[in-house]
Amino acid sequence: MKIHIVALGIVALASLAAVGAQAPATQAAPVGNAEAGKKLYESYGCYQCHGREAQGSSATGPRLGPKPIAFTAFSQYVRRPTGQMPPYTSKVVSDTEMADIYAFVQARPVPAQNVPLLREP
Numbered sequence: 001m002k003i004h005i006v007a008l009g010i011v012a013l014a015s016l017a018a019v020g021a022q023a024p025a026t027q028a029a030p031v032g033n034a035e036a037g038k039k040l041y042e043s044y045g046c047y048q049c050h051g052r053e054a055q056g057s058s059a060t061g062p063r064l065g066p067k068p069i070a071f072t073a074f075s076q077y078v079r080r081p082t083g084q085m086p087p088y089t090s091k092v093v094s095d096t097e098m099a100d101i102y103a104f105v106q107a108r109p110v111p112a113q114n115v116p117l118l119r120e121p
């Protein structure tokens, strides 16, 4: 009986490892929703340091958009920052939310010609 339990455990571990092995080492950025990301970027306070348009500020935090670092590195940094930035674990910002925030910063800052108020009449 004991042997059966051990054997079951090994099978379970092996299948877990197989699931893990299926995930490619460098994943392409998941497709996020920039509109949802905009709300999350505000509610999580990213804007307080990185600016409302992710444009950054020399005083509080670097520019994030429109060409952020690769998604994997972005996500890792937000989860485990090494400098002044506070960490956001996966309990706070889910992977889906991370993808949405990433989509938002990729779409920012909005170029001046796309701001209706700044358009020539």
Ligand code: HEC
Pocket (backbone or CB within 6 Å): 041, 044, 045, 046, 047, 048, 049, 050, 060, 061, 062, 064, 069, 074, 075, 077, 078, 081, 082, 083, 084, 085, 086, 088, 093, 101
């Ligand atoms: C309290 C200020 C603060 C907040 C809030 C903050 N950051 Fe940061 N962030 C920083 C600073 C400062 C850096 C520069 C490195 C450092 O000191 O950690 C940084 C670095 C980063 C980097 C690495 C940029 C690069 O090019 O290497 C990413 C990505 C990032 N922040 C994303 C976010 C996101 C997304 C949020 C919201 C979920 C957020 N940050 C909230 C201050 C902040």
